[in-house]
Amino acid sequence: MAGNRKRRKPLLLSHTRPPSTPKTLSLSSQATRSSIRRHHILQKQLQAAILNGNSVLTERLRAQLGASGGLQRYQEASIQGQSSERGGDSSKVLMEWITEHESQYRRHHTAKPEKLRMLEVGALKVDNACSRSGIFNVTRIDLHSQHPDIQTQDFMEMPVPSPGTSAEDGFDVVSLSLVVNYLGDPSSRGEMLKRVSSFLRSSRETSKDEAGSAFPALFLVLPASCVTNSRYLDEERLEGIMITLGYVQARRKLSKKLVYYLWRYQGSGAGQAQTVSYKKQEVRAGGSRNNFSIVLQS
Numbered sequence: 001m002a003g004n005r006k007r008r009k010p011l012l013l014s015h016t017r018p019p020s021t022p023k024t025l026s027l028s029s030q031a032t033r034s035s036i037r038r039h040h041i042l043q044k045q046l047q048a049a050i051l052n053g054n055s056v057l058t059e060r061l062r063a064q065l066g067a068s069g070g071l072q073r074y075q076e077a078s079i080q081g082q083s084s085e086r087g088g089d090s091s092k093v094l095m096e097w098i099t100e101h102e103s104q105y106r107r108h109h110t111a112k113p114e115k116l117r118m119l120e121v122g123a124l125k126v127d128n129a130c131s132r133s134g135i136f137n138v139t140r141i142d143l144h145s146q147h148p149d150i151q152t153q154d155f156m157e158m159p160v161p162s163p164g165t166s167a168e169d170g171f172d173v174v175s176l177s178l179v180v181n182y183l184g185d186p187s188s189r190g191e192m193l194k195r196v197s198s199f200l201r202s203s204r205e206t207s208k209d210e211a212g213s214a215f216p217a218l219f220l221v222l223p224a225s226c227v228t229n230s231r232y233l234d235e236e237r238l239e240g241i242m243i244t245l246g247y248v249q250a251r252r253k254l255s256k257k258l259v260y261y262l263w264r265y266q267g268s269g270a271g272q273a274q275t276v277s278y279k280k281q282e283v284r285a286g287g288s289r290n291n292f293s294i295v296l297q298s
């Protein structure tokens with residue numbers, strides 16, 4: 001009977017990964033989740049303290065982050081979140097989408113399509129589905145590399161590809177999987193999204209019938225609750241932000257825990273990034289919402 005049905009609790013940001021089979025894992029899924037949650041909270045408080053110029057609190061929070069294992073421990077917890085027992089390599093979804101393009105290409109061409117260039121920001125492993133596929137040449141970066149094939153590099157400080165430099169060609173795809181929500185400050189999230197297009201190959205260079213016709217694009221993965229249960233962000237608003245930045249939504253998938261998007265970049269003239277800004281503004285009321293937001297400054 002409808003009256004006896006239990007009400008589902010809205011998703012919280014901390015519950016970002018699919019269910020686990022914890023027997024074979026060193027950290028239980030609950031320990032993994034609380035470790036990730038604690039890191040996110042401290043990180044958010046730290047960014048606020050830095051922005052407010054509170055040096056005493058900044059130092060205290062840095063010490064707390066260090067004592068709880070810092071980025072290293074957080075990454076270990078995230079890798080466990082990615083393990084197949086936990087249902088997780090998000091790049092599998094991108095592979096499903098690309099495979100459809102590949103098979104379309106093969107129907108019309110005998111030659112093998114050229115490899116696509118991917119920039120994976122926030123790379124924890126070198127053997128995810130995209131890396132194993134052979135379709136991509138992957139450049140992997142992270143704030144803290146755990147592997148020789150991952151460069152220690154802050155994306156916000158990475159040199160932008162430009163004509164006449166060794167990194168002349170942009171990338172066909174930039175992957176930001178669970179990276180934007182890692183940032184504690186809404187404006188930094190907007191800045192990160194804004195920066196992506198500078199790394200994308202110009203769409204003029206990719207002809208329509210190539211396997212890469214969905215590109216250049218941003219593969220964006222967020223915890224689902226960032227758009228389904230946030231007080232300040234829903235999918236309509238996110239789409240508005242992305243259109244402003246010059247993208248159109250090419251693919252989307254919503255799972256219980258994550259939301260995946262492929263945003264095709266149409267060029268800087270397509271949006272109105274120079275004129276439109278998105279402030280922190282309530283889009284849903286209610287006590288059980290989270291406060292995730294993305295702020296875009298013009």
Ligand SMILES: C[S@@+](CC[C@H](N)C(=O)[O-])C[C@H]1O[C@@H](n2cnc3c(N)ncnc32)[C@H](O)[C@@H]1O
Nearest residue numbers: 078122142143144153154155156177178179182
């Ligand atoms: C939750 S992990 C995500 C890992 C993986 N991409 C996934 O989908 O599971 C977030 C990672 O993003 C990295 N990260 C955050 N900001 C970054 C930046 N500005 N440049 C490079 N890496 C960054 C962090 O160091 C962290 O390892």
